[in-house]
Amino acid sequence: MSDFRQRALDYHAKPTPGKISVELSTPADSVDDLALAYSPGVAEPVREIAEDPDNAYKYTAKGNLVAVISNGTAILGLGNLGPLASKPVMEGKALLFKRFAGIDAIDIEVKHRTTEEFINTVANIADTFGGINLEDIKAPECFEIEQELIKRCKIPVFHDDQHGTAIVTAAGMLNALEIQGKNIENAKIVCLGAGAAAVACMELLIKCGAQRERIYMLDRKGVIHTRREDLTEHKSLFANNTDKRTLEDVMDGADIFVGVSGPDLLPPETLALMADNPIVFACSNPDPEIRPDLAHAVRDDLIMATGRSDYPNQVNNVLCFPFIFRGALNVRASAINDEMKVAAVEALRAITKEEVPAEVLAASNSKSLSFSKDYIIPKPMDPRLCERIASAVSKAAIDSGVAGI
Ligand SMILES: NC(=O)C1=CN([C@@H]2O[C@H](COP(=O)(O)OP(=O)(O)OC[C@H]3O[C@@H](n4cnc5c(N)ncnc54)[C@H](OP(=O)(O)O)[C@@H]3O)[C@@H](O)[C@H]2O)C=CC1
């Protein structure tokens, strides 16, 4: 067994199995404490909440509690390995919520037969939480699940793999384009993958100025084009009227490659086909579509990002979900809307261009970091992220009329 694999297993097994636990926030030592915490004292907030459900925010953990919910159908890039196998990732998301944004999060892995059964399960428990972060649910079911839950729940419901990924991708991409001296309106974009992350990333890039007809999206069958008759509703939105059919066909002259598909799917030699000063986001986890060392060996003019912590430019939704929820929960937003997403993109972009605090340099073993090809997006441990993104998101929620307080 490799040293890293053993360390990763040990990290999860010790000192106690898993990565999260529940801690008490009030005293529970004396008879008097118990009389307040449980019977008879607990009856008082029960009555208050029965009278007005909003009192749950005052007397329970609801307002700072997010459910991280998965069915394990698209666990990172590992595929459909079932709900229980997704638990380490969901506990990991809970860890990140707490570590970076002080949000209490609990993982819930749901076994279900039909999409409707999954939706009903989540809708039926939603009132317990201040927000719901859907995670690693595969396309196309994820689109219906999120839309239906947004309709049925009074709290923010956010499919992280769609919108968290899209927000970070858009921020990193706009910064990378600026460094490469290109603009998004003219960019030829190749997107390998046509699932949850791909569709949301491309839709947000279009909102940022990308031209739909200059996007070439591919699934396992190749380029998504107008003559295909097997396309789902969301893939059809990206059907390109083109005679190009393969990855090699569309990589010719491309300015941007976004990989949200699976490991090692981008042959190094296809990079040679791209335009000058290209941008390659190989975001599949844990193994990217192409390893940075292979990519850099083919081209020295590219900007390269992955979803991982151990290379420069980590384009990963960890840079978004803790902070966008912090901003939403702080103003008790009923939804996470486009205005809040755009505010998160802009905050992320702006932070990248500012001086990096010494503690971030130390945590990332760097002597210096400044806006450049190897620093297009902030590091996740940057303490400015929470304050800056959350306040921008809260403001956008207030301005767009979805804030509850
Ligand atoms: N860095 C980050 O922050 C994030 C990265 N990701 C990564 O993106 C990837 C996809 O996740 P997600 O969108 O949630 O999953 P989905 O299951 O919703 O989508 C997966 C997509 O990848 C396509 N795909 C898989 N294998 C191939 C292949 N050999 N050739 C071409 N296309 C392929 C599938 O094609 P088809 O439709 O034909 O089945 C599908 O369209 C994962 O690797 C995940 O780790 C996801 C979210 C965040």
Ligand SMILES: CC(=O)C(=O)O
């Ligand atoms: C980062 C993440 O959410 C994923 O790879 O699925």
Ligand SMILES: [Mg+2]
């Ligand atoms: Mg995910």
